[in-house]
Amino acid sequence: MLTVHHLEKSQSERIVWLCEELALPYMLVRHERDPATRAAPSDYKALHPAGTAPVVIDGDIVLAESGAIVDYLCRRHGGDWLLPGPGDPGFAAFLFWYHYANGSMMPAIVMDLVWKRFNATGLAGKADAAFAMVEQRLSETEWFAGNVFSAADIMMGFPLTTMRMFAPRDLAPYPHLRAYLARLGARSAYRAMWAKAEPELTPCLD
Ligand SMILES: N[C@@H](CCC(=O)N[C@@H](CS)C(=O)NCC(=O)O)C(=O)O
Known part of the structure; x- marks a missing residue:
């Protein structure tokens, strides 16, 4: 099952939102920011070399970067309706x-x-x-x-x-x-x- 790692008050909100729009089954793992630095905690940073939120894990794929994840999930998991194509006026x-x-x-x-x-x-x-x-x-x-x-x-x-x-x-x-x-x-x-x-x-x- 797809796992979405969400860091509080962060761009990973987008990915949770997308999963809800697509009605995708997913496991949500919530992480709090480091209280002193407000950065992602070390266990979050260890998920992907980018060290930033969002990160998703889909089988053997570990993916970071909002735009890449949104594109990936839409194309991989039935979200084409969210990606207007070359024939679309928009x-x-x-x-x-x-x-x-x-x-x-x-x-x-x-x-x-x-x-x-x-x-x-x-x-x-x-x-x-x-x-x-x-x-x-x-x-x-x-x-x-x-x-x-x-x-x-x-x-x-x-x-x-x-x-x-x-x-x-x-x-x-x-x-x-x-x-x-x-x-x-x-x-x-x-x-x-x-x-x-x-x-x-x-x-x-x-
Ligand atoms: N362009 C990246 C930006 C990622 C990013 O900077 N995420 C912030 C949260 S909004 C973050 O992880 N901050 C905590 C940290 O860098 O430790 C993306 O959209 O994924």
């Missing part, structure tokens, strides 16, 4: 948002925290630009790839939700994003993920 948008989540948006949010910490505020602002672009996109379509939910929403979900526990942001200026987050929170798979992965926390949806 194909290019799907690819963009699927990769933008970790390729640009997560780094922008993290780097803004760093620049502000070092008072280099002139270098900050990339996260503002990312949220503005998200707001624009969600004023045009219901989901990131178009009018159907896709794996791009699972990838984008983390920077838009739980990441705000680390980098707080007032969502008042983003009405379309707020409506989108309400749609996410209405998905039974999202609620199931939250109940299993982060049972002590309130989801970061507003």
Whole structure:
């Protein structure tokens, strides 16, 4: 059976969420962060040389990296409906948002925290630009790839939700994003993920 190693308040939420969307049988192993460093504990780091969450184990395959895992699970375990293909009108948008989540948006949010910490505020602002672009996109379509939910929403979900526990942001200026987050929170798979992965926390949806 597929094993999903989830580190609290981390990008492995995506994988639990995906398994719930696909109704995949899986075993969830929850790990707490090291209380002193807030990093993954050593038993988590030992799972894969990447040393980061998420990690899944599927038979003899041990896989890390959110995007790779989402792609792998969709292709391997019946999630094609979450991956718009070349013939789909949302194909290019799907690819963009699927990769933008970790390729640009997560780094922008993290780097803004760093620049502000070092008072280099002139270098900050990339996260503002990312949220503005998200707001624009969600004023045009219901989901990131178009009018159907896709794996791009699972990838984008983390920077838009739980990441705000680390980098707080007032969502008042983003009405379309707020409506989108309400749609996410209405998905039974999202609620199931939250109940299993982060049972002590309130989801970061507003
Ligand atoms: N791009 C990687 C990022 C992985 C990553 O940095 N995960 C964080 C949690 S959100 C982590 O494991 N932090 C704890 C640590 O590095 O010890 C992915 O999406 O899998």
